[in-house]
Amino acid sequence: MADPAGTEASIGELFGQLADDARAYAQAEIGLYQAVARRRIGRARNGAIALVVALLLVNAALITLLVSLALELALHTGPALAGIIMTVVVGGIAFVLARWGAGKLSALGGDPEERAALRSAEPLK
Numbered sequence: 001m002a003d004p005a006g007t008e009a010s011i012g013e014l015f016g017q018l019a020d021d022a023r024a025y026a027q028a029e030i031g032l033y034q035a036v037a038r039r040r041i042g043r044a045r046n047g048a049i050a051l052v053v054a055l056l057l058v059n060a061a062l063i064t065l066l067v068s069l070a071l072e073l074a075l076h077t078g079p080a081l082a083g084i085i086m087t088v089v090v091g092g093i094a095f096v097l098a099r100w101g102a103g104k105l106s107a108l109g110g111d112p113e114e115r116a117a118l119r120s121a122e123p124l125k
Helices: 011-077 079-109 112-120
Strands: none
């Protein structure tokens, strides 16, 4: 290749230009992915806020239901025993849900087939 002055560029200069071009390309790719991520986050933000508000409202509704059930139960068993019964029942449900959820989160570590494939560097089927 010849430059505008008519002299040929050295191999070192060509490799330097190639490295500069590769760096500029990588920075442009990073900028593109950052812009896409920012746009997606911006568009999803309002949806995430709505989901959090909905979760808080469901939580309030469940608390209202549980207090109502405890008050109804208190008419038949007394307030202390109704509170104990509701605590045991809701605590048991929470315990079962927590154990189930923790079991499902273990999938983040991968299943045995996936771990074996990663150890042997074989692709999954």
